[in-house]
Amino acid sequence: MAIPVQSMTGISNARLNVEMNTTSFQKKSRSKLLSIPGTRPSFQNGQLLVSTGTTSLDYVIGGGLAVGTLLLIEEDVFDSYSHMLLKYFLAEGIVCSHSFLIASAGEHPDDILQGLPAPVLDDVPKDEIGKINQRRENDVSEESQDSMKIAWRYQNQPKVQTVLAASSRFGHYYDASKQMSAETFESAEYYPFYLPAEVHLKYSVSSNIHIGYIKLLRFIQGVIHKEGFDRACPQSKTRNILRIGIHSLGSVLWGDDICCKDDPLYAYSLTKFLYGLRGLLRTSLSVCMVTVPSHLIQNKAIMGRVTNLCDTVIGIKSFNGSEKDANDLYKDYHGLVCVKKIPYLNSLICELPDTRDLAFKLKRKQFTIERLHLPPDLSDTVSRLNKQDLAESSKLLRMGCGAAATGKKHLDF
Amino acid sequence: RSPELLFYVDTTEQLFGQCVLLSESKTDGSFLIHHFLSFFLKAQCKVCFLGLVQSFSHYSTVAREKGQLVFFEGLRNSLDMLLPESDASDAEPQPLSFLRWPSTDLRNLFDFVNSSLSQSENDMSRWASPVLLIDDLSVLLSLGVNPTAVLDFIHYCRMAVCSKQQGNMVTLVHNEDDLGDEDCDLVLHALTHQSSLILQVHGLNTGYCRDVHGQIQLRWKDKFQLKRDHTHVFQYKVHDKGVSFFAPGTSSAVL
Numbered sequence: 141m142a143i144p145v146q147s148m149t150g151i152s153n154a155r156l157n158v159e160m161n162t163t164s165f166q167k168k169s170r171s172k173l174l175s176i177p178g179t180r181p182s183f184q185n186g187q188l189l190v191s192t193g194t195t196s197l198d199y200v201i202g203g204g205l206a207v208g209t210l211l212l213i214e215e216d217v218f219d220s221y222s223h224m225l226l227k228y229f230l231a232e233g234i235v236c237s238h239s240f241l242i243a244s245a246g247e248h249p250d251d252i253l254q255g256l257p258a259p260v261l262d263d264v265p266k267d268e269i270g271k272i273n274q275r276r277e278n279d280v281s282e283e284s285q286d287s288m289k290i291a292w293r294y295q296n297q298p299k300v301q302t303v304l305a306a307s308s309r310f311g312h313y314y315d316a317s318k319q320m321s322a323e324t325f326e327s328a329e330y331y332p333f334y335l336p337a338e339v340h341l342k343y344s345v346s347s348n349i350h351i352g353y354i355k356l357l358r359f360i361q362g363v364i365h366k367e368g369f370d371r372a373c374p375q376s377k378t379r380n381i382l383r384i385g386i387h388s389l390g391s392v393l394w395g396d397d398i399c400c401k402d403d404p405l406y407a408y409s410l411t412k413f414l415y416g417l418r419g420l421l422r423t424s425l426s427v428c429m430v431t432v433p434s435h436l437i438q439n440k441a442i443m444g445r446v447t448n449l450c451d452t453v454i455g456i457k458s459f460n461g462s463e464k465d466a467n468d469l470y471k472d473y474h475g476l477v478c479v480k481k482i483p484y485l486n487s488l489i490c491e492l493p494d495t496r497d498l499a500f501k502l503k504r505k506q507f508t509i510e511r512l513h514l515p516p517d518l519s520d521t522v523s524r525l526n527k528q529d530l531a532e533s534s535k536l537l538r539m540g541c542g543a544a545a546t547g548k549k550h551l552d553f
Numbered sequence: 554r555s556p557e558l559l560f561y562v563d564t565t566e567q568l569f570g571q572c573v574l575l576s577e578s579k580t581d582g583s584f585l586i587h588h589f590l591s592f593f594l595k596a597q598c599k600v601c602f603l604g605l606v607q608s609f610s611h612y613s614t615v616a617r618e619k620g621q622l623v624f625f626e627g628l629r630n631s632l633d634m635l636l637p638e639s640d641a642s643d644a645e646p647q648p649l650s651f652l653r654w655p656s657t658d659l660r661n662l663f664d665f666v667n668s669s670l671s672q673s674e675n676d677m678s679r680w681a682s683p684v685l686l687i688d689d690l691s692v693l694l695s696l697g698v699n700p701t702a703v704l705d706f707i708h709y710c711r712m713a714v715c716s717k718q719q720g721n722m723v724t725l726v727h728n729e730d731d732l733g734d735e736d737c738d739l740v741l742h743a744l745t746h747q748s749s750l751i752l753q754v755h756g757l758n759t760g761y762c763r764d765v766h767g768q769i770q771l772r773w774k775d776k777f778q779l780k781r782d783h784t785h786v787f788q789y790k791v792h793d794k795g796v797s798f799f800a801p802g803t804s805s806a807v808l
Contacts, residue, residue, distance in 0.1 A: 408697035419628035441734035
């Protein structure tokens with residue numbers, strides 16, 4: 141499928157059609173493909189996608205994160221797994237040599253940078269060729285290294301990728317136990333924003349939006365304009381993507397009070413900021429991941445408005461510390477993932493997953509998101525009482541996700 | 554045979570000076586916006602589209618003639634207001650000036666709508682009745698506008714477009730029922746009273762489903778209250794090139 145590229149606001153897709161009789165689809169043949177390392181076009185609506193750093197999350201949100209959109213992660217209670225996802229997102233930017241911007245009010249961006257996980261450097265992930273590898277090792281030990289009998293297709297692949305050049309592969313794996321070495325991110329284009337260190341603005345702003353957000357918005361606008369991500373002067377640089385990662389937006393550290401009051405003074409600050417951010421993203425080659433401590437926001441209507449202004453929304457709920465931790469059924473997983481919103485971009489439909497009951501587990505080299513599959517209860521103490529209890533607890537745990545049934549009736553007709 | 558949405562909505566004699574309300578809850582109703590946009594453009598109406606949530610390329614249109622569609626891209630214009638370059642106020646009033654000075658109402662936005670839809674003499678011969686399309690009104694509430702100001706704006710638009718020029722108005726409101734957003738509830742109820750055609754799009758009560766994307770309820774209100782309102786309920790699934798409607802429970806996945 142040819143991918144037409146005209147503007148950076150979005151790749152206009154002539155496939156969209158509402159009338160059921162005729163189609164206005166025109167295959168654009170003579171078009172230039174935007175080739176930026178680390179991106180690929182979506183098969184579904186022609187948007188340019190980047191990886192979020194976690195391949196299973198890419199799959200859940202429809203292949204990847206579209207350039208120009210905003211991904212919101214609703215943090216888990218201790219901000220452990222959502223922080224991990226943010227780090228994967230930034231690490232992916234380094235591996236694909238994208239520019240990136242880290243904005244934080246609590247932890248210094250340099251500390252976040254030091255704590256990024258190291259990429260797994262083998263060219264082919266171990267899961268895929270596990271068995272073949274084993275057989276190959278057994279055979280090859282006697283013969284010379286050059287000829288491979290079974291895995292002959294891999295003959296010409298390099299064994300270990302030693303030079304971390306701008307990887308053209310989409311999606312990588314990261315080792316959570318190792319930290320990224322300093323020389324890996326030395327050459328990266330990195331723009332930190334640390335709220336306590338920011339200087340005062342030159343002139344006052346009276347738009348009733350909190351000063352911290354104004355500073356951040358101005359900073360992002362400055363970076364986009366100065367470094368040419370908005371294509372204002374096309375001859376200046378080769379094209380690259382700007383990845384923006386914002387940690388714990390809306391928390392008290394940003395100066396906002398939506399997390400401590402039911403009727404906050406700055407009720408509209410966060411939504412105004414997100415609206416401005418959305419405008420900046422749509423008009424530039426950038427992509428943004430934001431984490432928000434939604435469990436602290438007292439007024440649910442505010443969270444609803446925030447969800448409406450973001451393109452993709454994922455909620456993370458970990459089992460840490462909750463009584464479900466001891467529950468046998470959930471022992472394989474670390475928590476639940478809830479897909480609250482997926483964007484409809486330049487098309488009538490979006491990539492909808494099969495199911496929204498998803499759970500995640502964090503292994504050393506992989507963050508997997510899987511369909512929540514509860515195995516049959518074969519324990520000795522199985523009884524009707526037990527089952528009811530489990531059903532209640534699973535319903536309560538999923539209540540926060542919002543995709544569960546809301547009506548009393550179990551039929552729609 | 555699946556009933557066609559077009560059959561119930563598109564008779565042009567009925568859509569004359571009407572106010573249409575689209576309400577979405579727990580799902581995405583943007584396919585209705587796309588439908589009305591292309592419908593009115595094909596009917597040779599002049600359209601003023603306030604696109605507050607998406608960029609222009611999202612709405613692939615069939616408008617080829619110059620001047621038929623006036624698109625206001627809210628996202629682009631908002632940055633000038635949120636991050637002003639200088640302290641001095643602009644000479645020309647900006648449509649989104651409420652972002653910069655929160656105490657003002659939506660007067661400037663209405664002036665923009667009025668000026669783009671007021672027809673000169675040669676305009677009248679070229680285009681049929683004017684149309685105002687708003688996607689999405691609840692974003693204005695998220696940006697801190699008072700619900701009374703929003704209702705005033707809608708009232709002014711209705712007088713200018715529907716009464717004076719016999720045009721049509723289509724507004725999309727997004728409201729999640731169970732979140733207790735009082736401002737949004739207020740606006741939605743007021744608009745439900747004022748509109749003559751209401752299309753409510755709901756996610757399914759039993760949760761998410763891949764084959765049935767939601768339920769749509771169409772309500773035609775009779776102006777003179779002589780007979781009861783017509784109400785139709787369908788379930789729908791959105792495809793690549795259109796939407797298919799079917800009676801509740803008769804999805805192809807079920808039958």
